[in-house]
Amino acid sequence: MLPFSQALSLGALLFCFIALLYMLLQVRHLPHQRNLAPPRGRGWEGVVYAYTKALLPWGKESSTRHLVSYLAGVVFHLSTFFALFLFFFSFWLKSVPTSLKAGGSLALWAGLLCGFGLLLKRIFTPYLRSLSYPDDYFSNAIVEAFLLVCWLSLREGEFPPYFYFIAVIFFLYLPLGKLRHALFCLYARAVWGGFFGRRGVLSLWGVKRTEER
Amino acid sequence: MEAPANHRLILEHLKRKIPRRLAILVNSCVHCGLCSDSCHYYLAENKSRFIPAFRTDRLSSLFRRYHTWLGRLIPFWTGARGVEELSLKEFTDAVFGECTMCGRCSINCSVGLDIGFLIREARKILVELNQVPRSLQSTVDKAVTTGNNMAIKEEELTGTIQWLEEELQQEVGDPRAKIPLNKAGARVLYTLNPREPKFFPLSIIAIAKIFYAAGENWTLSSTNFDATNYAYYSGDDQAARIIARRLVDEAEKLGVNILAVTECGHAYRSIRWESPNWLGKRFGFKVKSILELIADYLSEGRIRVDPSANSAPVTLHDPCNLVRYGGVVEVQRHILRQAVSNFVEMHPNRENNYCCGGGGGLLSMSEYAELRLKAGKAKVEQIRQTGAKVVAAPCHNCIDQLMELNKKYKLGIEARTIGEIVADALILPSGRVNPSTDSPSKKG
Structure with missing residues (x-):
């Protein structure tokens, strides 16, 4: 039998999964325009571009101009993926291996600092504040709380119930608020790459197509 | 507050005409604001309402209100807004008057949202409400009739x-x-x-x-x-x-x-x-x-050109719909390198080039003329930095805007189509160099 906190977190994860799947199916049922114009470039090349070159700090002007924010965002996200990995890992291990402790703590601290920095930026930058709603602040805060309990668990060498309780809130909130971008972003990025790749605007090798395909 | 009939139309649109791509995009925006300075309006005016994400949020907030769980239950939490809170005047200004749908923000969105597409979707709603600015609508009507x-x-x-x-x-x-x-x-x-x-x-x-x-x-x-x-x-x-x-x-x-x-x-x-x-x-x-x-x-040798016929420094403006959204990126460069003797690139260029401010139907919308010319500042600076005397612009709308910018900001340039530039440099089949030495048409 799983402890109550762990069982609850798995229940929340299941809810999260089903809710996201439901949303995805809902979106898939919306009307979709087929592209009938003959392509100039390759859609798949654009998708690969979107997931490789476009992610580099110099891949887009916006990331180059806002390099610190962009890198902070990358670290924050990588750190969150690591925390999720730890969550799944925690069901198989009663205690944290020493090999994970130092590196893991560093990754989580980096994520915490970057996430906190982004939160402060959102609070204190007027134009960003004008774009933000309670959901934006709360989403950041709940991820930070998740990273924090992960770090505390690593420090203590075991995964206490509060780790799972925070995970419950995290998973329950994920499909409801802006955190659902975790799913839709992947989709949107592929759509972006496919669209501009097909039109011959994005090219993996920097060679724009001059001919209709 | 807007008329209930309008509310019904918007609700109907939101219920039945939301395309899949829109739903994916509005569910993905994280309000990071990194798109802000990719917009020529924001660069010119530095106001929050010109941030692309802010502009599209008018549409996204409606979507959240009727298509998301939290938006239905506690709208303020996610910034979801119902039709009754929508000011049609503001909505119209934001999507028609303050955006050229140039897509520069789309190319530079950290997530990968096609904001130009979202703005056009918002315009579709306003079509149903007969809120298209009169001057643009009359251009469309004229074409149809x-x-x-x-x-x-x-x-x-x-x-x-x-x-x-x-x-x-x-x-x-x-x-x-x-x-x-x-x-x-x-x-x-x-x-x-x-x-x-x-x-x-x-x-x-x-x-x-x-x-x-x-x-x-x-x-x-x-x-x-x-x-x-x-x-x-x-x-x-x-x-x-x-x-x-x-x-x-x-x-x-x-x-x-x-x-x-x-x-x-x-x-x-x-x-x-x-x-x-x-x-x-x-x-x-x-x-x-x-x-x-x-x-x-040119590639097949069917025409020959003499670049010395175009000796003044020439720069190239990349029209958004031809380049960023059209994929015609390199051929104009290939042509100019052969037809002019001094070709200077603007920076940034190609899919990152700034919109001149005349796209999106803005040139035909006299209601927003003043803002349109202000929004052209980024383009003006780009041109100035090249030191070019001629701006090749393969778009008649862009040429009109460039001519107006030239006048307002005293750029001292000539805006010309690439066809005109090539025609001036043509070596005719008879073997004589193009007899026309006058620049044919477009002085700013």
Whole structure:
């Protein structure tokens, strides 16, 4: 039998999964325009571009101009993926291996600092504040709380119930608020790459197509 | 507060006409704000309302209110807003008056949202509410009712073409040089922006000269010659379909292989990329920008040019709908490198080039003229930094905006189409260098 906190977190994860799947199916049922114009470039090349070159700090002007924010965002996200990995890992291990402790703590601290920095930026930058709603602040805060309990668990060498309780809130909130971008972003990025790749605007090798395909 | 009838229309639209792509995009925006300085409006005015994410949030907030769980239960939490909270005036200003749908923010969005697409979706809602700015709507109406957006009558066009043909014959020194009209079986149907026969006829001569030099089998249509489609800008798919169908029918009737689009960004995008979707069919002919044809002629040795005929420094403006959304990126560079002796790139360029401010139908919306000229500041700075005396702009809308910017900001440049530049450098088949030394048309 799983402890109550762990069982609850798995229940929340299941809810999260089903809710996201439901949303995805809902979106898939919306009307979709087929592209009938003959392509100039390759859609798949654009998708690969979107997931490789476009992610580099110099891949887009916006990331180059806002390099610190962009890198902070990358670290924050990588750190969150690591925390999720730890969550799944925690069901198989009663205690944290020493090999994970130092590196893991560093990754989580980096994520915490970057996430906190982004939160402060959102609070204190007027134009960003004008774009933000309670959901934006709360989403950041709940991820930070998740990273924090992960770090505390690593420090203590075991995964206490509060780790799972925070995970419950995290998973329950994920499909409801802006955190659902975790799913839709992947989709949107592929759509972006496919669209501009097909039109011959994005090219993996920097060679724009001059001919209709 | 807006009329309940409008509310019902918006609700109906949100219920039935939300496309999949829109739902994906609005569910993905994280409000990071990194798109802010990719927008020429924001760079010029530095106001929050010009941040692309802020602009699209008017549409996203409606979506959240009716399509998300939290938006339905506790709207304030996610910034979800119901139709009753929507100011149509603000909404219209944001999506028509303060955005050219240039897509620079789309290319630079950290997530990958096509914001230009979202703005057009918002415009679609306003079409249903009859909220399209009057001047833009009248341009669309004119095109739908008369066949072209300047209501040019067939006799008027035919008269202009006859006059231009005589000019062409004089220029090339060949009385057999023609500007064919309605020629069935031609290889190329060349389409125009109505501004050309109306205000810039010499840009038609320029292209006719290139066709003559290349020995092309081409034609113009006396009735369905308008390549533009302002319904693309207004967001009216039904009107866009009517306008597009005319061109497609004409190309099919004449049995051409290629429909060549004049130097006009949105016209190219509309007929090349959007029309097959509007009409629900693949075309039996190719759609090419005239630039692609000119580049082909140069590559195949069908035309030769003398770059010394264009010795002043020339820079290139990349029209958003031709380049960023159209994929015609390199051919214009290939042409200019051969046709001018001093070509200077703007920075940033290609898909990262700044919009001149005249796109999105803004040039036809007199209501927003003042802001449009302010929004052109980023382009003005780009041009200034090149030190160029000539700006090659393969788009008639962009040329109009550049001419206005030239006047307002005292740039001291000349805005010209690439066809005009090439025509000036043409070495005619007789072996003589182009006799025309005057710049044909567009001084700023």
